[in-house]
Amino acid sequence: MSEEVMVRLDEVSRVYRQGTNEVRAVDRVSFSLGAGDFTAICGPSGSGKTTVLNLIGCLDRPDEGRVFIEGRDVSSLSSGELARLRRDRIGFVFQSYNLIPVLTAAENAAFVLELQGRGREEVRRRVAEVLAEVGLADLGHRRPEDLSGGQQQRVAIARALAPEPAIILADEPTANVDSATADGLLDLMERLNRDRGTTFLFSTHDERVMKRARRLIRLRDGALEADTTAS
Amino acid sequence: MNGRLLFIVRLAVKNIGRRYQRSLIMVGAVAFAIFIAIYYAALTEGLLANTERNAVLMESGYIQVHAPAYLEEHDFYQMVSDPDRVVRAAATYGLAAAPRLFGFSLAALGDNSAGVEVRGIEPSLEDQVTRLSAHLLEGAWVDQRQGVVLGNRLARKLGAKIGDKLLLLGQAADGSMANDLFRVRGILKPVTSEIDQGTVIMSAADFRRFFVLPTGVHEMALGGRNLDRKSLASISAKLAGRLPGLEVKSWRELSPVLARVLDSTKGSLFVMLLLIYAAMAILILNAVLMGVFERIREFGVMRAVGLPPIAVFLLVLVETAILTLLGGGLGVAVAVPLIIRGETHPIDLTALAADASTIAGVAIDPFWYTRLTWEVVSVPFELMIVVALVAALYPAGHAAFIKPVEALKND
């Protein structure tokens, strides 16, 4: 694990007000993620895991505290700059419905690269590379509807990987697949983390995922309950 | 069965309320289409009524009586024998009879001259049959003083203004040269191209003096109350029976071209409505189809739970019917006040067409009035319901015959 800090949360809160009621979905949470981390955030439903992921992913803004991505304070960024930050530095793997149905697996994988405006040759090369990495080298031409759940998730991982982001955020990536496929996905992500040093942050309530993570951040009612690192 | 139908209707209403955004869109589209259809129908009715009015109430009256062959030959000496008989016969059908005299002369004013048809009328009787006296552009109508009223174009051709002295030269009944000066009392608005281009109207007394024709009448124009097509035909026939030796013709027979034009315009109105509705039908088909596909799971559940296909079919149709009725009602509610206003506040087209134009010889004003009749509202409305239900047939059928297993797979 290197010392480069990818993500830092500093007393971050996300508060929802309903009239006089105040709900703290995230309550003064602080932690840092370094390059190459393989971390899971867990907790019962309603504990704020997804919200923390959204805050790190710059899909949401904190009401209190600050979020730093590669040293940059995201609160100072406009929505356009945030979009570019997401595009270039953050990868997303959602629980389901990750892919654009009308595009092939290869085109889905290429999506962020296309957003970045890279040349056709470069895109082609990188897509072939990441598809091979996730074990889908020959399935690039298939559409999502012709891929299994596990294969779709792999394409999502390939897409997240392609622009070489600072961190890949995965929101319950194994929730919608059977256990054998889940294992396969976790193996893949572990390998990517080990061989390429890709930083991963999962949110999960799946025991298997939690077991595999090297660091476990536990939330309860929006607040940090525990932050343990496996030895 | 009734209980089941009521259940379906309640379910339909609930469904509509639940998906109110979708429902609103369809109601809006139907309302818009109906509004256009009704308003267009009202405009067409207005145009037709206006044209018919111009022809009938301004000029010909509903029925005319002549000596046989007068219409063909316009012989000055072919007169209606015993005009009183005609007046009496007309009275039995509640119609007034206005006598008219026709002659030719040359009209001259300054450098300009024109051949004109001189028309002698009895102002008080004429007023009972036509509204020509109220159709003046400027000046006053004919009365007991010596004076003439000119057709619109004729006045312009001669360069005549109110107060000018117009010279008329003609051949009198006794063969002598008739000539006299007449003061221009009034100028008409456009009526028919014949009147506009070459008619000079004067009192019957002036006419008889000028043409030396003490007695006799060339034409009796009958009118005074509204005659629809059926009564026009029947009364005309009956009068013909009561007046042997005279030729009795309705305005439709006198102006067959105009009659045909008015009839065919109604036909083309129908074609227009069909086109509007075709566009609307595609819209409805689309909306209902989408509505069905969105809820395919729901329908699958209904069928799985045991609702027979016919019930699902009816459900979609009832939903469509309710939305269509709502939309139609809304469209009517918006259109009718506008139409009522349009009856007195016409669309002003004078920017496009400063002159009146003519159709089949009758002037059409560059002002477009609407006219509200029961059919103007009912025909588009009924047509809309038919079109909407037909458009909904395919989606309803599709919903009714889904296999529950297939449907539940979705979503």
Next chain:
Amino acid sequence: MDSLFITKTAWRGVWRNRRRTLITLSSVAFGLLLSVTFTGSADYAYTNMIDTSATMGMGHVSVTALGYNRSPSFAKVLTGCGRIMAAARELGVRAARVRISGQAVFGAGGRSNDGQVIGVDPARETPEFNVFIRKIIKGRMFTPAETRGVLVGEVMARRLKLAPGRKLVYTLTDRHGEMVSGVARVSGIFRTGVIEADNGVVLLPIARLREILGYHQDEASMVAIFIADQRRSGPVRDRLVSILGDGEREILTWHETQADLAALIAMDRAGNYLMQFLIWLLVAAGIMNTMQMSVMERRRQFGVMQALGMGPGRIFHLIMTEALWIALCGLVAGALLTAPPYLYLRNVGLDLAAVIGTDYSAAGVLVDPLLKVRLFPERAVFIVVFLFILVLASALYPALAAARTRPLVAMRHR
């Protein structure tokens, strides 16, 4: 982002739901069919009427003395006809005719009738530019030798009991305001089908009229000019004005000389366009509805795209590109749908005589009961451009809605 990528993605997005897209395309095609047919049939009818009306007297462009159009009289004399004819030839118009015209009273056998006299040169007049000669039903046109010949309309002939060979007396006021008369023998009888003309127009030899009215050889009432394309009446008039210069004359187009025809055409065209517009509005409503639904269904997808870093501008661009594809495909579908009926109507036409008869006249011109179409290039361009603008405009609101989806909210769906 590579615009090829957006174009490709948009294309696939459009065809994702084939049935819905086909319905949308069919409504666009329908709109196109309607527009082409309405516009084309109107333009054909108008051109027909304008050309016919031109042959009824004053041509597409007419040169007269000042004030003649307003109130025609024999006192308003046009001089220098030779020079005007030369100018017309220089412009390369299809034809130019010198004519004398004014009001007269006609009498025969004790009966009289009023109407208009048109003096024409039988050596130069042809059926092509003279509807009265074209529609002779009895007898024939008078020859240059027959100085006392006359051509009369059918209705007037009936009223005055005229047949070829019978005598007709005409009375008019000459250029000094004096009443003068002439006698002629009927050479032929015409039937245009328009009562106002058949009862009101008489053709006489121009030489005889010059004699009677005291006109010089180079004088007449008008020079009537005929052109191939009535749409060019204005430009031709302008060029004629520049050639002939200012003078004691009036150079008018048919808009002014046939004002009621122009008025009728203007009103009819307005109604026509209004109807087309309303139908397109319905089509637009359908497209907007469809696209809105299609956008709402893909809300989550747009959320994901935004999460990945695709800006609202690009998403807007994507939806608008879908609309562009719809417009293009709709245009193609419309062209396919429209081509057969258009070709049929262009070459064969639809005979509506049973509906409107063969004697329907409007603004004093006979309306041909044969429904044909004639789509001028600029109109076709306009319709196509309008189609595109309409489809794109319909997509604006859904495109904006798509661009404005907030990723978090959107991804909560499905």
